[in-house]
Amino acid sequence: MMWWDGNMGAWGYILMVVSFILFWGAIIAAIVVFARSMSGGNRRDGGGHSTGSAEQVLAERFARGEIDETEYSARLTALRRARGA
Template structure:
């Protein structure tokens, strides 16, 4: 059914433009979110953000002799318990 002789008017063109932008914005956002969740760069699968980095830093301090074995094992236990919780 056409009103006003088949002309949508200014409001019709504005709504059509806005809906076009929203539709394609939603499609592009969905693709980006899907790609990020499936990507190999997902570092948060191991229980916490960058937990491996903290353990590596602790191991380096132990290797340099900055901390002894008891402190290393105690801190490593705390790190692993904190990421798993």
């Protein structure tokens, strides 16, 4: 027996649309969170440099050829001197 006579009214349709949007938003958010958690490993910050110690970043720049040996040695000495102070 249908007490509502087949007519939901405006609030029924609004509630249906809002719940539809919330449901699919929650599904999509869960997929995004799951995908981000599974893609762990090498984390990179916004600048594209790998996170780590300053000496590791300097060694990576030297390995890529961005700086030469004299600049690498000078910066490494400065880093170690600053860390000791």
